[in-house]
Amino acid sequence: MSRSPQVAVVVIGAEVLSGKVRDENGPFLIDSLRARGATLVELRLIDDDTDTIAETVRTLAARFDYVITTGGIGPTHDDLTVAGIARAFEVAVVRDSGLVEDLRGYYQAGLTDQHLRLADVPEGSKLHRDPRGVPVLQMRNVFVLPGIPALARRCFEQVADVFQGEAVITRVLFLNAAETDIAEPLNVITESHPEVRSGSYPRTDDARARGKVTSVCTVRALVARAVDALRERLPEGMIVGEEEEDRL
Amino acid sequence: MSRSPQVAVVVIGAEVLSGKVRDENGPFLIDSLRARGATLVELRLIDDDTDTIAETVRTLAARFDYVITTGGIGPTHDDLTVAGIARAFEVAVVRDSGLVEDLRGYYQAGLTDQHLRLADVPEGSKLHRDPRGVPVLQMRNVFVLPGIPALARRCFEQVADVFQGEAVITRVLFLNAAETDIAEPLNVITESHPEVRSGSYPRTDDARARGKVTSVCTVRALVARAVDALRERLPEGMIVGEEEEDRL
Numbered sequence: 001m002s003r004s005p006q007v008a009v010v011v012i013g014a015e016v017l018s019g020k021v022r023d024e025n026g027p028f029l030i031d032s033l034r035a036r037g038a039t040l041v042e043l044r045l046i047d048d049d050t051d052t053i054a055e056t057v058r059t060l061a062a063r064f065d066y067v068i069t070t071g072g073i074g075p076t077h078d079d080l081t082v083a084g085i086a087r088a089f090e091v092a093v094v095r096d097s098g099l100v101e102d103l104r105g106y107y108q109a110g111l112t113d114q115h116l117r118l119a120d121v122p123e124g125s126k127l128h129r130d131p132r133g134v135p136v137l138q139m140r141n142v143f144v145l146p147g148i149p150a151l152a153r154r155c156f157e158q159v160a161d162v163f164q165g166e167a168v169i170t171r172v173l174f175l176n177a178a179e180t181d182i183a184e185p186l187n188v189i190t191e192s193h194p195e196v197r198s199g200s201y202p203r204t205d206d207a208r209a210r211g212k213v214t215s216v217c218t219v220r221a222l223v224a225r226a227v228d229a230l231r232e233r234l235p236e237g238m239i240v241g242e243e244e245e246d247r248l
Numbered sequence: 249m250s251r252s253p254q255v256a257v258v259v260i261g262a263e264v265l266s267g268k269v270r271d272e273n274g275p276f277l278i279d280s281l282r283a284r285g286a287t288l289v290e291l292r293l294i295d296d297d298t299d300t301i302a303e304t305v306r307t308l309a310a311r312f313d314y315v316i317t318t319g320g321i322g323p324t325h326d327d328l329t330v331a332g333i334a335r336a337f338e339v340a341v342v343r344d345s346g347l348v349e350d351l352r353g354y355y356q357a358g359l360t361d362q363h364l365r366l367a368d369v370p371e372g373s374k375l376h377r378d379p380r381g382v383p384v385l386q387m388r389n390v391f392v393l394p395g396i397p398a399l400a401r402r403c404f405e406q407v408a409d410v411f412q413g414e415a416v417i418t419r420v421l422f423l424n425a426a427e428t429d430i431a432e433p434l435n436v437i438t439e440s441h442p443e444v445r446s447g448s449y450p451r452t453d454d455a456r457a458r459g460k461v462t463s464v465c466t467v468r469a470l471v472a473r474a475v476d477a478l479r480e481r482l483p484e485g486m487i488v489g490e491e492e493e494d495r496l
Contacts, residue, residue, distance in 0.1 A: 014445075014447060015447060015449060015462075016278075017278065017288045017289065017290070017291065018278075018282055018287075018288070018464075019278045019279050019281075019282035019288075020462070021449070022275065026293075027270065030264075030265065030266075030267045031267050033267075034266055034267035039266075040265045040266065040267075041265065041295060042265070042292065042293065042294050042295070042300075043265065043292070043293040044290065044291070044292045044293075045274075045290065045291040045292075046290050047289060047290070052290075074427055074428075074448075074450075075427055075428045075431040076427055076430070076431045076434055076435070076448045077431070077434060077435045077438050077446075077448075078446075078447050078448065112428065113432075114428045114429075114431040114432055115428050117431070118428075148450060148452065150452070179322055179323055179324055180322075180323045180360065180362045180363050180366075181362075182324075183323040183324045183325070183362040183365070184361075184362055186324055186325060187324070187325045190325045197262070198325075198326075199262060199263060199326050200322075200324040200325075200326065201263060201269070202322075202396065204396065204398070214263075214268070216266075
């Protein structure tokens with residue numbers, strides 16, 4: 001299998017869980033990580049509660065290469081991401097003097113104590129500064145994005161290079177068969193070609209091709225070998241289409 | 249706060265994390281739980297791996313009233329939800345004789361060993377049977393839905409009564425102010441009215457109402473009291489709109 005970065009995404013916000021706002025950052029990050037060849041291993045939508053954030057970030061940061069959080073950044077009582085991440089790593093929340101200067105420049109005489117909360121960061125974190133946008137906070141292997149979708153996108157682009165993986169090759173077989181008909185050959189192929197990830201999906205939008213099988217690996221020859229082995233085990237005429245897709 | 253059922257949702261499937269398929273079941277369940285007054289406390293998208301499913305279900309089932317899973321149900325090697333849930337509760341996977349009869353009636357002479365995998369369930373689970381649809385599996389406080397969206401919807405409707413909560417009243421104030429301007433009064437209200445859940449959200453789609461504050465509780469009088477207290481603390485003219493919403 002590919003050595004692509006293993007990434008977990010945490011979408012923070014009661015408004016998303018309650019259905020008041022439809023999350024756009026999860027789908028955006030799914031597509032962006034896929035486009036870069038990173039592996040999204042888990043995505044969680046959680047409440048904006050300091051302990052929940054802390055436990056979630058602690059667990060995922062220990063288990064995977066990177067964590068990306070979105071939401072819960074701001075000046076109000078329900079903006080608890082910074083506090084949660086600090087608690088996850090058992091460090092203090094400190095005021096960053098560079099961010100204080102930024103805020104002073106932006107708000108001038110209108111600067112309030114509430115604005116200054118935006119300069120609070122977990123101790124030991126670093127800021128990715130970019131002339132195109134706002135600074136992006138990184139604490140150890142955790143990247144902190146805002147919740148507003150347009151801002152989250154811009155911030156992600158600033159740090160996107162971190163998530164670059166190897167190119168991945170996907171071969172798709174379209175079949176005029178139900179999942180149950182191919183389960184046995186597919187199980188055999190999965191066991192005999194463990195370096196290739198194979199999956200089987202029913203389809204309802206095409207009466208001719210009711211099922212599809214995908215085989216994924218970073219090495220083209222290994223994908224081809226697994227697909228050929230599967231082809232040999234399927235009855236004549238069951239494969240009604242084929243596709244190959246490369247992507248970074 | 250309301251005593252509404254606390255529910256976690258687990259969407260199982262590598263195809264969703266990799267971006268090959270956009271998850272529709274999460275958004276459907278967010279809206280359906282909201283419509284019934286249940287509280288969605290967490291939603292996870294996870295890989296179809298037995299240990300991951302087992303650990304996720306074990307954790308969430310112990311912490312919350314109910315867990316709903318979608319996906320990973322079927323006859324192929326990547327359909328591991330039943331095995332994962334059995335491992336979560338440390339029980340065996342057993343073949344359900346009622347389901348075997350169903351499958352025999354449906355497939356007749358074409359019944360294969362692979363079809364029969366669809367009759368495997370965690371030991372001790374029960375089936376919700378309904379003339380309108382397929383049986384829905386329940387293991388302790390975990391409800392198991394299929395991954396295909398149309399089927400998942402039908403199965404959810406069969407067991408939806410379980411998730412009925414109390415009616416919830418939401419009051420929304422629209423403000424011509426940024427989040428930072430109202431952070432301090434909102435913090436005060438949150439502390440003095442702990443029974444009401446207040447949240448503050450920036451808006452980018454309306455230049456006149458740049459922010460909104462929501463206050464949520466099952467008791468109308470408590471919501472009204474919190475909103476009145478907030479109103480008194482906001483400058484004249486800052487509130488530019490108001491809405492109230494009741495829902496089951």
